[in-house]
Amino acid sequence: MGTVDDLTLLVEIIEAGSLSAASRKTGISKSSLSRRIGDLESQLGVHLVHRGPRNFAPTEIGLSVYERSQKIREELVAIKALAEDRTNRPSGMLRISCPAVLSEILVTDFAIQFAETYPDVRLTLDNTKGTFDPKIDHYDLAIHPVREDLADSELICQKLAITPYRLVAAPDLMARMAACTSPADLEGLPGIGWGADGFMARWRLLGANVETTEINLKLKFSANNLNIIRQAALRGLGLARLPMPMCEADLLSGRLVQPLPGWSPPPVTFYALYPSRRSLTVAGKLFLTGLAKFLQDRLRSLDAPQQQVSAPAVEPKSQRASKRRGRRSTKR
Incomplete structure (x- = not known):
């Protein structure tokens, strides 16, 4: 045998x-x-x-x-x-699945710290494309971001953290547009979509007072990688939805702006998933607890007041036209 x-x-x-x-x-x-x-x-x-x-x-x-x-x-x-x-001594193999971009901007630092702290643990961080594979039996843990409620499954899920998203655009793009004072002003503007969204997209936005609205955008570009979406936004292809950890430095430097401060896409929740019929090892439990605290501390720091660059102040078209008519009347 x-x-x-x-x-x-x-x-x-x-x-x-x-x-x-x-x-x-x-x-x-x-x-x-x-x-x-x-x-x-x-x-x-x-x-x-x-x-x-x-x-x-x-x-x-x-x-x-x-x-x-x-x-x-x-x-x-x-x-x-x-x-x-x-024995309470973590050791052995620990296999983690995580979307590549999430791994790059948030998880990698913690994973390396964890491996340094627990040398008897052999940690594998497998980067995925971001789509969820429900067959995760060959992983001990899968980190999965979702914008809506998590679908029912036989997997055990643990909420790790919630990350805010921002609606962003290149300042040059917004300088060519009329001033935006409400979500309705964003209707029909070029957008950068996720995956195969088609040529039109309907995005949901949340206001500072918890109000909700939707806007229709014309997609000029789509990708299934947030790094590519960020690069397209920096080049001025359209409005984009990006996680705050990814666009924080761009907003502070002015490379990207918020076309409508006070309105943002819904946040994304990070979950850890693992098969319900499998017990987590000590290493897995320590990784989960530590990662949740690491993510929450990191994302909490983003909520601290920081001076970000807003979209360039451009007068609405109606006001610009009125001023031009006034100048012509004065000349007469």
Whole structure:
């Protein structure tokens, strides 16, 4: 019968999708991984995976073994968590999934500090594109930002922090527009969308007194990466919605402005998700507690009063036209 280690290794390889990816994830060479799967197949007397130059997928029986082996791995994690709870010494593997931009602007600093503080923990921070994969069995924790309520699932969720968003634009763009005094003045302006929003977008804005309104924008550019959206906003392609940690320095320096101070997009909530049938290790619990405090402290500092540059003061078109008529009358 195959050893427990080889069965859990099969899970890692199938979830990684290839020997190369599994090698990077586990630190075991491709040749060793291939040999151990071959030994497991010999012991079980069945082929577990289809091997090809670009294809590595489980056979029908391999998929069944994989699903049962997942449960074995989960029990091992639970046993390790139980043992660690007795010793209170975090150790072992901790695998975190997090959107790339969120990782860059907020999570990476804490993750590095955590790894320095707990040298016995082997921490893997896997950056994703930002879309949520409900199949997170190959992660201990998944950090997931949502603007609306979190969808129901079998996953356990823990709220970490809430980050404010800002409606921003390049000052040159706003200088060419009439002065904006209400959300209605933003109607029809060029916008920078998220993902495949089409050519028109309807954005919700929240006022300082908790009032809500919506505006329609004509999208000139869309991307599924906040860094790209920020760059497009800096180049003056349109209005953009950006998390405060990402645009704070741009607002303070004047590279970006708020076209309508007092109105902002809804905030985004960060959640930590993990499978309900798996107990968190001591390392996982410490990471969650520490990350929540780190994010809350960081985001609280953004709420402190800071002098930001607002959109250039431009008179409404009606006032400019009235002044021109007045000058012509004086000349006569």
